[in-house]
Structure formats: structure tokens, C-alpha cells
Amino acid sequence: MDLPISGAVIVPVPGREDEVERNLRNLPGVEVKGRGTRGIAVVMEGRSTKELKKLSEEIEKWEDVVDFQLVYLNVEDEVE
Amino acid sequence: MRALGFVGTPCQVQGLRKLQALGRLLGRRLVERVELVVGLFCMGNWSYPCMAGFLEARGVAPEEVARMRISGDRVRVSARGMELEFPLGEMRKYVKMACRMCLDFTSELADISAGSTGSPEGWTTLIVRTPRGEEVLHGAEEAGLLELMEVGEAGVEELQRVARAKFERSLRRIQSRVEQGDEVPHHATRDLGSLEEALSRTEGRGFRELWRDIVVSGLCDACGACSAACSELEMRNGMPRLRGRCPQDCSLCYAACTRTALPLRALEEQLELGELRREHLGRYRRILAARATRGGGQDGGAVTALLKFSLNSGVVDEVVLTCRDEELKPRVLTAKREEELEGCAGTVYAASSPLPELRHRVRLST
Ligand SMILES: Cc1cc2nc3c(=O)[nH]c(=O)nc-3n(C[C@H](O)[C@H](O)[C@H](O)COP(=O)(O)OP(=O)(O)OC[C@H]3O[C@@H](n4cnc5c(N)ncnc54)[C@H](O)[C@@H]3O)c2cc1C
Numbered sequence: 001m002d003l004p005i006s007g008a009v010i011v012p013v014p015g016r017e018d019e020v021e022r023n024l025r026n027l028p029g030v031e032v033k034g035r036g037t038r039g040i041a042v043v044m045e046g047r048s049t050k051e052l053k054k055l056s057e058e059i060e061k062w063e064d065v066v067d068f069q070l071v072y073l074n075v076e077d078e079v080e
Numbered sequence: 081m082r083a084l085g086f087v088g089t090p091c092q093v094q095g096l097r098k099l100q101a102l103g104r105l106l107g108r109r110l111v112e113r114v115e116l117v118v119g120l121f122c123m124g125n126w127s128y129p130c131m132a133g134f135l136e137a138r139g140v141a142p143e144e145v146a147r148m149r150i151s152g153d154r155v156r157v158s159a160r161g162m163e164l165e166f167p168l169g170e171m172r173k174y175v176k177m178a179c180r181m182c183l184d185f186t187s188e189l190a191d192i193s194a195g196s197t198g199s200p201e202g203w204t205t206l207i208v209r210t211p212r213g214e215e216v217l218h219g220a221e222e223a224g225l226l227e228l229m230e231v232g233e234a235g236v237e238e239l240q241r242v243a244r245a246k247f248e249r250s251l252r253r254i255q256s257r258v259e260q261g262d263e264v265p266h267h268a269t270r271d272l273g274s275l276e277e278a279l280s281r282t283e284g285r286g287f288r289e290l291w292r293d294i295v296v297s298g299l300c301d302a303c304g305a306c307s308a309a310c311s312e313l314e315m316r317n318g319m320p321r322l323r324g325r326c327p328q329d330c331s332l333c334y335a336a337c338t339r340t341a342l343p344l345r346a347l348e349e350q351l352e353l354g355e356l357r358r359e360h361l362g363r364y365r366r367i368l369a370a371r372a373t374r375g376g377g378q379d380g381g382a383v384t385a386l387l388k389f390s391l392n393s394g395v396v397d398e399v400v401l402t403c404r405d406e407e408l409k410p411r412v413l414t415a416k417r418e419e420e421l422e423g424c425a426g427t428v429y430a431a432s433s434p435l436p437e438l439r440h441r442v443r444l445s446t
């Protein structure tokens with residue numbers, strides 16, 4: 001089975017960083033890797049690409065999020 | 081108007097060919113005067129952070145890497161004067177998702193395709209596809225830049241075996257996505273008879289849809305055709321981003337993207353491809369092995385030698401290609417001199433986005 005995984009940087013509205021980080025930490029499948037000047041780095045995992053896409057689209061829609069920058073999108077191998 | 085050369089992976093070559101066909105169809109100048117297209121063989125690629133992260137996790141800083149190559153199931157890295165080896169399997173899991181659904185191994189739409197598969201070490205296998213490919217190969221040999229050798233049926237069969245393996249693996253993944261209700265348009269549109277027919281499926285969809293259907297869906301290969309078609313877009317981290325305004329009634333980026341529709345057969349018809357055809361290798365004139373008589377390269381250095389001949393003989397005035405920077409990051413460069421070509425020899429195992437630069441060169445030269 002495919003295990004899709006992606007890395008992204010989420011840029012919060014200035015002053016809303018803590019709230020966005022808290023919300024990200026509450027999302028299943030999202031791991032917060034750290035916070036830098038560019039934004040909050042996350043790794044997201046899903047059981048399917050559809051699930052991962054939904055997750056990305058949801059975060060993109062948050063009012064406190066200015067930008068959602070996808071850095072990579074991979075999929076762990078099925079046995080090849 | 082200056083004549084351009086281009087080197088790229090199969091998906092980048094597809095992006096270029098689609099832009100050319102789209103330009104003709106719409107009567108717009110997108111990427112004209114590309115006189116030579118060298119396509120590489122490609123099993124898969126990495127986004128830079130993943131490739132760099134892979135090396136760093138093994139104690140190798142990307143800037144220390146002198147040379148990197150994938151050979152069989154091993155990744156070989158020369159760094160700090162040492163030769164290191166890792167199983168390819170460890171790196172393969174970071175391959176871009178788009179590569180897992182890519183069906184072209186040998187750059188079927190290039191003038192001439194190049195890779196190591198099918199040839200002995202130190203040689204490059206070349207698939208000569210068009211009269212232009214034939215002309216530069218012949219010229220480079222005559223000029224003493226290239227040495228040629230037969231690959232034989234065994235070499236061609238090996239090439240076909242690898243190309244088929246990639247195709248079948250990708251097809252399995254595509255089918256499983258389709259079964260889950262996802263669309264994989266570059267596969268669904270492969271056999272359409274014309275670009276118009278393919279484009280009718282993209283009407284009314286703009287950047288928002290491109291982002292949703294292709295980028296976030298893991299189909300984007302980073303080629304940059306969308307950004308080449310529209311100056312409101314730029315490539316960031318190998319993904320298109322909107323930097324300007326996006327009018328409601330426009331869908332050029334969606335139309336330009338090879339992942340939204342790729343009528344491969346129709347694009348083939350626009351090229352003077354040879355009459356020979358093998359499944360998964362595309363149409364061609366001949367397949368042989370070549371090696372440069374001087375200068376280095378990833379395998380036989382044949383790509384760089386072909387480009388040198390093309391530049392020196394005036395077939396092209398400049399070449400858009402991918403180099404590495406000090407940190408092993410892919411950097412798109414326009415080479416006008418032999419030394420610049422030599423500086424770009426070797427493979428960078430990270431995806432570049434060369435098509436916006438190609439478009440930029442076309443704009444500058446008209
Ligand atoms: C990501 C990737 C995966 C590959 N996988 C395979 C494979 O599985 N099997 C196989 O047989 N061959 C593969 N190749 C091709 C192979 O690595 C050599 O490029 C090819 O054999 C030509 O060797 P050469 O010595 O003649 O080229 P050289 O003379 O060394 O010239 C190499 C050319 O490749 C261009 N280039 C380097 N990196 C990139 C990049 N990331 N994107 C676009 N262009 C680039 C350079 O600009 C240069 O012009 C791959 C290439 C790439 C870029």
C-alpha cells in the first residue's frame with residue numbers, strides 16, 4: 001500500500017503563530033518539526049494521497065494561514 | 081533570433097514539446113527556435129531537500145560531494161576524497177511522488193536521448209530519433225569529439241527491459257489511484273489524436289485548479305511549463321506559485337501542464353521521429369553507444385560532447401541546461417561557451433525547473 005508523505009512550511013498571520021502551531025499539532029497525521037523565520041515546518045502523512053490532499057487543502061484554508069508552501073511530496077514504496 | 085539547445089529529463093522534454101505544440105495551436109510565441117533537444121533517461125528524481133537530507137543523515141554534507149552516481153542498486157558518492165556507497169533502496173523512498181507515476185524512461189520526444197543503461201561503464205547509450213539528432217551525432221563524430229560503438233541487441237534488450245519495468249510499475253500505481261477515484265490525466269490522455277482534443281478537457285480551469293489537481297495531488301514533476309506559459313507564476317521549491325494576479329477567464333497554465341493532458345501520440349506526430357519503434361523506447365533511427373574523446377561526464381560524457389559540437393558549429397547559439405551549485409542544488413543555466421557546458425557535465429539528482437528560463441531566452445532573443 002502507498003504511504004504518501006509530504007513536507008511543508010506553513011506561514012501564519014503575524015502574531016498568530018502559537019495558535020496555528022497548536023492547531024497543527026492537533027491534526028492527526030501532522031508532525032510539527034520546528035518553527036523558523038519562514039514559518040512552521042511540518043511533515044504530513046496520510047493513508048492515501050487523497051487523504052493527504054484533503055489535509056493540505058484544509059490547512060491552506062485556515063484564516064490564520066497566509067501561505068502554505070509545499071516542499072516535497074513523496075510516497076513510500078509498495079514492495080517493488 | 082538565436083537558436084537554442086536544451087537538455088532535460090523526459091518530463092522536461094515533454095513540457096517543452098507541449099509548449100511548442102500549444103504555441104503553434106494558439107499562434108503564440110512560447111518556445112520557438114529550440115533547435116536541439118537532448119533528453120536523458122530517467123528512473124526517478126528527488127526534490128532537493130530530500131536528496132540533501134538523505135546525504136546529511138549519512139554524515140555527508142552536500143557541499144562536500146564531488147560526484148554522485150547511481151549504478152545498479154547502489155548510490156556512489158565521492159566526498160572528502162573518499163568513495164562512499166549506500167543501497168539505492170534507502171534513497172528510493174524519497175523519490176518524488178510524480179516520478180512514481182511517470183511512464184517515460186527514455187525521453188521519447190527528444191531529438192536524441194542519452195543514458196547509461198545498455199552500455200558498458202564509461203559509455204553513454206544514445207537513441208537517435210530525428211534528423212537533427214542524426215546531424216549532431218554525425219558532426220560530433222566527424223569533429224573528433226565522440227567515439228561511437230554498437231550496443232548490440234543485448235544492450236537494446238536491456239534498455240527495453242528497464243524501460244518496461246518503469247512503465248509497468250508506474251502503471252500499477254496509476255491504476256490503483258484511478259481505482260480510488262483519483263484522476264491521472266497524463267495517462268488518460270496518452271492516446272488522444274490531437275492536442276485540441278486534449279485541451280478540451282482543460283477548459284475553464286486556471287491556477288487554482290492546477291494547484292489542486294496536479295500539485296497537491298502529487299502529480300507535479302517540477303518541469304515549470306506552467307510558469308513558462310504565464311509570467312504571473314514562478315517556480316519555488318520546484319512548485320509553481322502565483323506571484324501576480326490571476327484573471328478569472330484564463331487557463332493557459334492548466335493547458336500548458338503536461339500532467340493535465342499529454343497526448344503523446346499527437347506530440348510525436350509533430351516531430352520527424354524515425355520509423356523504428358520498440359515498446360517503451362518510442363520511435364527512433366538507431367541506438368548506439370558513445371563516449372567523449374576528451375573531457376569528463378556522468379557516463380561517457382557524450383551529452384556534453386554533442387552540445388559542444390552544436391554550439392561550435394552554430395546549430396545552436398546557447399543551451400539551457402541544469403548544473404549543480406556548491407551545495408549540490410540544481411541550478412538552471414544558459415551556456416554560451418564550451419567551458420560553461422563542461423562545468424555542467426554530470427548528473428544532479430534533484431529536480432530542476434528549466435522551462436521558465438528557456439522561455440525567457442526565447443523572449444530575449446526575439
Ligand atoms: C534525475 C536523473 C535520473 C537519471 N536516471 C537514469 C537512469 O535511471 N538510467 C540511466 O541510464 N540514465 C539515467 N540518467 C541519465 C544519466 O545520469 C546521464 O545523464 C546520461 O547517461 C548522460 O551521460 P553523459 O556522461 O553523456 O552526460 P554528461 O556529458 O555528463 O551531461 C549530463 C547532462 O545532464 C544535464 N543534467 C544533469 N542533471 C540534470 C537534472 N537534474 N535535470 C536535467 N538535466 C540534468 C546536465 O546539464 C548535462 O548537460 C538520469 C539523469 C538524471 C538527471
Ligand code: SF4
Nearest residue numbers: 091122124125179182
Ligand atoms: S517525472 Fe520523475 S521519473 Fe519522470 S522524467 Fe521527470 S524526473 Fe524522471
Ligand code: SF4
Nearest residue numbers: 286287310326330333
Ligand atoms: S493568469 Fe496565469 S496563473 Fe492565472 S490562470 Fe492564467 S495562466 Fe494560470
Ligand code: SF4
Nearest residue numbers: 300301303304306337
Ligand atoms: S504544474 Fe507546472 S511544474 Fe508541475 S508538472 Fe504541471 S507544468 Fe510542470
